Amino acid sequence: MSDGPQLEVATPERVGLSLPVAGLGYRSLAYAVDVALILSFWVILYFLYALTGPDVARVVTGLSTFARIAAVLGFFFFQWVYWTAAEVLWRGQTPGKRLLKIRVVRSDGAPVGVFESAVRNLLRIVDFLPFAYGIGVVAMLVDPQHRRLGDLAAGTVALREDEIGLQKYDLAPTAGPIAIGRALSAAEHELLRSYASRFEWLDAAPRLKLGRALATRFGDDLTALTDDAALRAWVTRRTA
Amino acid sequence: MSTEALPAFVARRRPDWERLTALLDGLDARRLRAAELTELDRCYRRAAADLARLQSFYAGTDAHRFLNQLCGRAYGRIYARPPDRLAALRRFFARDFPQTLRDELAFVGAAAGLVALGVAVGFSTLWVQPHLAGLFVPDAIQRYVAEHRLWTDSLELPPSQIATQILTNNLQVAVAAFALGLTFGLGTVIVLLNNGVFLGATLAHCFNGGVGKGLLIFMSAHGVVELSVIFICGGAGLMLGQALVVARERPRSEVLRERAGRAVRLVLGCAPFLAAIGVVEGFVSPGHRVPALLKVLLGACLGAGFWLYLLRAGRGQPGER
Secondary structure, X not given: OOOOOEEEEEOOOOOEEEEEEOOHHHHHHHHHHHHHHHHHHHHHHHHHHHHOHHXXXXXXXXXXXXXXXXXHHHHHHHHHHHHHHHHHHOOOOOHHHHHOOEEEEEOOOOEOOHHHHHHHHHOHHHHHOOOOOHHHHXXXXXXXXXXXXXXXXXXEEEEEOOOOOOHHHOOOOOXXXXXXXXXXXXXXXXXXXXXXXXXXXXXXXHHHHXXXXXXXXXXXXXXXXXXXXXXXXXXXXXXX | OOOOOHHHHHHHHHHHHHHHHHHHHHHXXXXXXXXXXXXXXXXXXHHHHHHHHHHHXXXXXXXXXXXXXXXXXXXXXXXXXXXXXXXXXXXXXXXXXXXXXXXXXXXXXXXXXXXXXXXXXXXXHHHHOHHHHHHHOOHHHHHHHHOOOOOOOOOOOOHHHHHHHHHHHHHHHHHXXXXXHHOOOHHHHHHHHHHHHHHHHXXXXXXXXXXXXHHHHHHHOOHHHHHHHHHHHHHHHHHHHHHHHOOOOOOHHHHHHHHHHHHHHHHHHHHHXXXXXXXXXXXXXXXXXXXXXXXXXXXXHHHHHHHHHHHHOOOOOOOOO
């Protein structure tokens, strides 16, 4: 496939998979979502504390020192553990990545393990240097598979998981009255099906114009293709 | 087969693909029975064969993209390693971590050497030239020493807060020492030297001010384990640096990936010990609530126990080199 960079995986079934790699835009957005989540966690915590101030303070001072230390440690580790815990439990996705439909996998296509995830997330601080992910962004722009340094060291790649529907192959094949010329190539078939899947969405005039352009390209007879009914019949016939 | 039109092919095979999708959803939700697992395997193999056909005759079509993604998903789930659970965690601390550490002891030693070098430089500089204290020792510490007091005696914060501050600080140094290994090891060397110089200079300054013994006692309870953890994380950083500098005949990315996988074991293995020693440093070390002798004894026991564990655990068991 030719759309964008791919991760090529050789399977034991002797079929090569080419999985699309997520670029800088998707990854930045997913990161922004995750950071917003972590930030709102702290903000909510702060407001809860501020609103119920004295009560909470009394509860906190009432806790044993060990409970207090555990609570503070828990909040602190949250920032570090969040990424790796999410990636391990959700098979390579954090909430942000899930929202943006990207997934981190090992470069052999397998899900990330604890160690790979820990490497790429601990090395985050190097990618962040000198500020705002300077090194990470440059690495992603240079690397053909858009990996930052943490990914390179961990041997991981972020993949895009687009939803691809098969609806455009749905048109029921019934024979029509319009004469057609030569057989179509696979690419032309694909083009025609894209047109057919959008058929109902188009206004009558552009629909006719596009249809006639396609018919010219396929070498079909244009004389009968003058109204919507004929166009419809032609599409049905051609996609049969 | 190439004569079969794509829509007809999709229509014929689509139920199978949809079944595979449903089975994968079930697998993710952990509600598949054994018979369904066998069916999943069969469906995947058939889908892979369909993918091969689409690749040959209909490359670049949406059907090809769809199946490519479906097979990618199934492949990732079918060929996944068994999930790491509690047993794996136990194995990691009982065998994996200490064994890895023993294999990479040279790097830990090098990191320790760098810190020792820093301590020597910092200490000797201030010992010989006490007026240079302003260059190395923070103002706050200088004020305390000028009054012949130790800042560790009069910590106004409650101990738990100190413990968390110390822990976050230690964690930052440890993570930085590891991660900066990616700068061809240079960043790790600087972090280790810098922390060594700071420690040495502070010690010398305290001895000059007559409170050196007090500082040593403060450090005695947690110092050995804490420094060991810094050495180990620094050693992990040096491993990254070495992989980048000396790749020999293999591609750098490959060597880096392999070495980083081992180095991160050292860092993760240190995490619980770092947390535990932070608690000791926050609760036991400051002030005079615990007698000096007890602090020294506790420190010696913790240090000896930690290294006994590192050097003996998992010996002669599988995975030992």
